[in-house]
Amino acid sequence: MKLKIVVIAFLMSTLMFGQEAQMQSVNLNVNEHVDGTLLFQDNSEQQPLAIIIAGSGPTDRDGNQNFMQSNALKKLATALGQNGIATFRYDKRIVKQIRKNNVDPNLMFDDFITDAISVLSFFRNDERFNSIYIIGHSQGSLVGMLAANEGADGFISLAGAGKTIDKVIIDQVEKTAPMFTEDTKRVFSVLAEGKTTEDFPPALISIFNLNIQAFMSNWMSYDPAKEISKLDMPILLINGTKDLQVVEAEAELLKAANTNAQLEIIKDMNHILVPIAGDDLENSKSYNESYRTLSEELIEKIVTFIKENS
Numbered sequence: 001m002k003l004k005i006v007v008i009a010f011l012m013s014t015l016m017f018g019q020e021a022q023m024q025s026v027n028l029n030v031n032e033h034v035d036g037t038l039l040f041q042d043n044s045e046q047q048p049l050a051i052i053i054a055g056s057g058p059t060d061r062d063g064n065q066n067f068m069q070s071n072a073l074k075k076l077a078t079a080l081g082q083n084g085i086a087t088f089r090y091d092k093r094i095v096k097q098i099r100k101n102n103v104d105p106n107l108m109f110d111d112f113i114t115d116a117i118s119v120l121s122f123f124r125n126d127e128r129f130n131s132i133y134i135i136g137h138s139q140g141s142l143v144g145m146l147a148a149n150e151g152a153d154g155f156i157s158l159a160g161a162g163k164t165i166d167k168v169i170i171d172q173v174e175k176t177a178p179m180f181t182e183d184t185k186r187v188f189s190v191l192a193e194g195k196t197t198e199d200f201p202p203a204l205i206s207i208f209n210l211n212i213q214a215f216m217s218n219w220m221s222y223d224p225a226k227e228i229s230k231l232d233m234p235i236l237l238i239n240g241t242k243d244l245q246v247v248e249a250e251a252e253l254l255k256a257a258n259t260n261a262q263l264e265i266i267k268d269m270n271h272i273l274v275p276i277a278g279d280d281l282e283n284s285k286s287y288n289e290s291y292r293t294l295s296e297e298l299i300e301k302i303v304t305f306i307k308e309n310s
Contacts, residue, residue, distance in 0.1 A: 023081055028088070030122045034115050036061050036090025039081045040128065048310045049129035050080055050156075050302075051119050052089040053112075053147075055138025058098055061089040063137070063272070071290045072272045073137065079294060083303045086129060090119060105211060109219040112139075116147035124151050131310040135302070136160060138246065138271065145227045154234040154309050156302060159246045159271050162253025166192070166220040168246075169207060180204055191217040225257035234309040235261035238301060240269025242276045244283055262305065269295045 024042040029035050041047060052073050057065050063073030077087040093115055097103045116134070123132055131153040136144025141160025148155045161168045166188040173184045183201055187208050190197045196213045208216070228235070235258060239251035248265050255263040268275045274292040276283045286292055 030090070030119055033093040033096065033111075034090050034118060035096060036088050036119070037077070038086065038088045039077050040086035041081065041084060046128060046130040047084055047086050048131045048133060048306050049086045049088065049123055049126075050133045050135050050306065051116070051123070051144075051152075052077060052087055053116055053134065053136040053140030053144045054089075054092055055140050055159075058092065058094045060091045060095050068287045069290050070272045070274075070287055070292070072274070072294065075294050076135075076273065076299075079299045080302065080306075083299070085303065085306055088119065088123065090115075106214075108215055109143075109222070112143045113146045116143050117150045120147055120150050120152060131306075133306055137273075142222055142224050142227065145224065145231060146222065148231055148233065152233065154236070154306070155228075155231055156236045156238070156305065157228075157251070157254060158238050158273065158298075159240070159243055160224065160237070160250065160254065161246055162224050162250040162257070164220050164223050165216070168250075172245075177203070188220070191220065225253055228254050228261070229257045231258060234305070236301065236305045237261050237263045238266060238298065239264075240266045240271070240273070240295070242268050242270045242283055244280065245271045264301050266295055266297050266301070269298060273298055 022041045022043055024040055026038045027035070028038050054063060054073060059065055061073065062071050064071060073089050077089050080087050093111060094103065094107060120132065123129060133154040133156060134144040134148050134152045135156040135158060136142070137158040138160065141157040145155055145157070170181065170184055170188065174181050180201055180203060183204060187197060187200050191213055194217060196210060198210060200208045237251045237254050239246060239248050241248060251263055251265065255261050268277065270276045270283050270286060272287055273294050274286055275295050276286060
């Protein structure tokens with residue numbers, strides 16, 4: 001009996017090793033702005049490809065920034081790869097610019113859309129993949145839905161807003177610093193006219209720094225609810241009940257705008273896609289705790305959605 005157990009254990013470990021050996025990770029340069037990692041099963045069978053688009057800020061292909069090292073997008077890519085779904089995740093162009101100490105002062109939200117479309121075009125005729133899905137996280141949700149009509153077979157929004165960014169930020173200010181609500185509304189009204197202003201409280205400089213006002217104006221010109229209504233493809237909307245940045249109601253707005261979309265609200269999942277058992281302090285600390293594992297329900301929902309529609 002003991003020998004049989006040892007043999008079974010050996011065979012199982014050999015099988016697992018064989019499966020892991022099939023996974024290939026290749027760094028690719030799509031163009032001068034886009035560098036990323038293609039993760040796929042190296043076999044003769046076609047497989048779905050998911051293009052993963054990161055959220056706001058200088059976020060790299062793994063979902064990290066300088067002081068937020070969660071590896072959320074790398075974990076997502078790995079989990080999908082283990083389930084037979086290839087992924088391409090890439091650094092936002094601002095990341096590359098920072099590394100080269102050559103940040104473009106005229107960077108616009110439209111540039112992120114251009115990059116996403118470039119990635120989609122890069123893989124569209126790749127015969128290794130039988131379908132292409134865009135997965136956009138947070139800000140990447142809006143970027144992804146704007147790019148998806150250029151040839152994607154489906155779209156997945158993770159913690160994506162359902163309102164324009166100015167309304168999202170106003171809601172956040174009302175909750176966290178209500179004394180600045182009217183100032184926030186006033187500055188956004190200026191930006192909506194395509195103008196800039198230096199008349200705002202110093203406490204709001206992270207939002208309204210003069211050198212990002214044009215970017216913000218460009219970003220707020222896109223209404224996620226209107227954009228998702230234009231998509232005629234399988235759509236999956238996912239939000240978590242412990243998301244400190246994007247509440248469940250945002251996903252419900254997207255669902256209302258495109259009733260054909262599938263909506264999934266995952267209990268206790270936060271903005272970086274991990275389960276949180278405790279309070280807001282634990283939630284906030286998790287952004288820099290790379291040891292945490294992603295929500296199993298999240299992976300199951302995405303895998304099922306892609307495989308059922310491929």
